[in-house]
Amino acid sequence: MTTHHIAVIPGDGIGRETVPAALEVLDAIAGDAFTLRTTEFDWSCARYRRTGAMMPDDGLDVLRGHDAILLGAVGAPGVPDHVSLWGLLIPIRRAFQQYVNLRPVRLFEGVTGPLRPDLAEAIDLVVVRENVEGEYSRIGGRLYEGTEIETAMQESVFTRTGVTRIVDYAFRLAGTRGRGLTSATKSNGIVHTMPFWDQIVAERAAAHPDVPWRQEHIDALCAKLVLAPSGFDVIVGSNLFGDILSDLTAAVAGSIGIAPSANLNPEREFPSMFEPVHGSAPDIAGRGVANPIGTIWSAAMMLEHLGHPEAARRIDTAVAASLADPATRTRDLGGHATTAEATRAVVDALPASPLPGSQPSATR
Template identity: 55%
Template sequence: MSGHKIALLPGDGIGSEVIDASLQVLDKAAQRFGFTLNYTRFDWSCDTYLRTGRMMPEDGIEQLRKSNSILLGAVGWPQKVPDAVSLHGLLLPIRKAFDLYVNARPHKLLAGVTGPLRAEAFDILCIRENTEGEYSGAGGRVHVGTPEEVAVETSVFTRRGVERILRYGFEQARKRSRRLASVTKSNAQKHSMVFWDEVTEQVARDYPDVSVTRYHIDAIAARFVMQPETLDVVVASNLFGDILTDIGAAIQGGLGFAASANVNPNGGVPSMFEPVHGSAPDIAGRGIANPLATIWSAALMLDHLGESAGAAAILEAMSRVTAKGNVKTPDQGGRATTSEVAAAVAAELS
């Protein structure tokens, strides 16, 4: 029997509620498919920052390093702590410390879910570079508070960083439809995005079986809305990927379905899996948050850990629950609680 050490980071707001709900499903999958999950909970949050001045302890990264994977609920509570503090105090340090350079997000309609588009079927895997680019944090401000104030934010693109995210995208495309869309803006950004295009062309030579199409970010944003069924694997920079995945979440029925994986494909460190809906302070503690994004993220985690049968079974169970349509949280027009939706998915696993 295989065993996996899982670090739980419930975080803020509804984070603890959706994490607890996902454990109902994970434990059922483990029981059915014969593996074990050993959880360690780390209650690091904005409240931790208010008490200690830090989002996590100084040795937080080393504590997490002992795990095989991390399952995160949500980070942030702007009314308590500025997002720039919470994000840079917990989420980004984990991504950078473990070099989780792949952010992969699936976008498709589950059975019975109605999105805002006329498109009835699409299956997009959006792969976002996760460690550099526009979110590198290089820059600064001078003459602050004066009429001469200047703010500079510098994007940093390295050949290593661009090439490895593109290669990951090509590998995923090879497993799927052999179609890849590379997102750029080289008509306006003549240094960074021309460089991105050049590296794309060079990497593509090693994948002659994969068809590559280059899209400007504005054009592919429109395509996500007008023709999502024409897209399959999409690879984008940190900022462009951030924008596109929010569009992807919208067209798949909302943030309640938006799952993500922060992965280091080389292994040896814990990858991190999380819903991207945020902490939703307005509904925190009410037990009505949609847990499906977290459950979907947990399935991505199992697949990464090699428990592919359990991962596939969770996705099938989710699809059966949404197809029936009788157990839905308020964001989907229902009255079910977070726990009731999780229980319905767990029941389908039986």
Template identity: 65%
Template sequence: MNTYRIASIPGDGIGVDVQAEARKVLDRAARRFEFGLEWTEFDWSCERYLETGRMMPEDGIEQLAGFDQILLGAVGFPGVPDHVSLWGLLIPVRRAFSQYVNLRPVRLLPGTTSVLRDRTADELEMVIVRENSEGEYSELGGRQNRGLPGEFALQESVFTRVGVERIVRYAFELAQTRTGRVVSATKSNGIIHTMPFWDEIFAEVAEEFPTVHSEQCHIDALAARMVQQPERIDVVVGSNLFGDILSDLAAAVTGGLGMAPSGNINPAREHPSMFEAVHGSAPDIAGQGIANPVAQILAGTMMLEHLGEAEAARAVYTAVEQVLATGEVATPDLGGKATTAELGSAIADAVQA
């Protein structure tokens, strides 16, 4: 029997609540399909930062390196700036383990209502491939003349040929397994250096995939299309910033961030990948038992797929669809009165059924 070592980082706020339910569901799937999940929990969080001055210990990356995968709850806590939590935990892990693909599948699930009320699940199904290691999220830059009238901030973007080529190629290869359509998010009419560079490389890679329909679209027009004509979108590839924005928009039009999972993927499988819900830590409702655990559970299905346990992943996804479709067990954001644990248990029971 295969046994996988999983690092569990519940994080802050509702991350703790939804992580418990995801583990419950995944453990049930592991028992049914006869493999093992060996969990090791880490208390790395903003609350830890307030106590120790660090989101994770100095040897945190070394501690994680021996695990097969990482399941992350959510980070964020009052009193800790977002850039501290991001650069103190998430970005170091993504970059140390070359998790250069941020994969965000988006689909309208049963029992949920899109703000685009006339659209069906088939029309609201896409995947965002976000470059996850460079681009606009760079440490290069700084602030000068602090506190003076001439104070300014300078932020540099970093686009390398290797970084752009590999994320674009990943998107094309993914499109080949789906509908054969990929669109690139750009803004080369306004961003004079990095975006034309991105466009050129996209066009070069496109020549390698003659059976895939490809196009480049300015991000503002693409955002409008996502709302007005979502059926025209399948695979979207974008830079770190553009992919981040578009994936949240895609989640919003398909029922909200509470339903959206994501994976920080190391395609070569040389290092662990990290899976998480798109939503934040929502500290205002933490511990109240009302958070929706579906996104974190679906992040778990992505983790199972990456481990090669595709049958178990499908069983969990099907269980989520079945429970949501009945509407009998739903958290308040879905119009019900069930608790986080009750929804998690219902999905776990459906996995075993």
């Protein structure tokens, strides 16, 4: 039997409710094939208020020895977002070279999205976001603060290594799914970095001749994802574009509350991290109404990454079954179920192993 050591960081807000929900599902599915040994860390905005730091100085060294990280959410009123994110989430992504941010999007049976049914039909795509460089760099600063000539500068960083590896990952994924790749760009307005991105995408496409691909300017792409989302399969984008596109696509699929993500180090030199796309939602935190599906689905992606695709498929099937029942949907999906009730519905719907058929949850 394989034992995996998982670092658990519930974080802030509803993360402290959805992470226990995901752990309940993981406990229910662990068995003869694997066990999970979890260690919880209280790294959060509450810790920042107490100590002045989101995590301890040796936090990255502590995490390094784990097989994976399950994160709930980061952010709380009174702590600026750039402080909370750059104090915890982003250092983990960068120190562990989690350069692939994988965000699957799926319209589940029975879930009603905001689009007309004929537009929303068969939404099943994956956003592949570059996760450690691009527009989210620390290069820049502010000059003449508080004066009429105050100036803020933020530099984007695109490297050949960084763009090549994320584009190659996206092409390989598109090759397994079979419906093609779309590259998000804005080379008609951003004169240096985006033409560089486009050039590398075209170069790497030559190495994947069996994968059909196209590029779309980000503004037109956003419109098309609303007007005809079923026409897309794998979308690759820079750090900023991927971030925006994954929130947009999650919304058109019904709710950001069900959207998962994986921060992957594909070479497995470092632990990868799994987290829902939603934030800490302080407006509903502590009320027991948060949707746990995003975190549960992220936990399924973690199992797949750890080498247990069958367990991931079982969770995927259980999630779909629970969402198909209006009685076990949370209020963001038009239901009235509590976090605990929605979680129990997933546990109760877990099929027996082995489960024939469907694809793993992360790459459906």
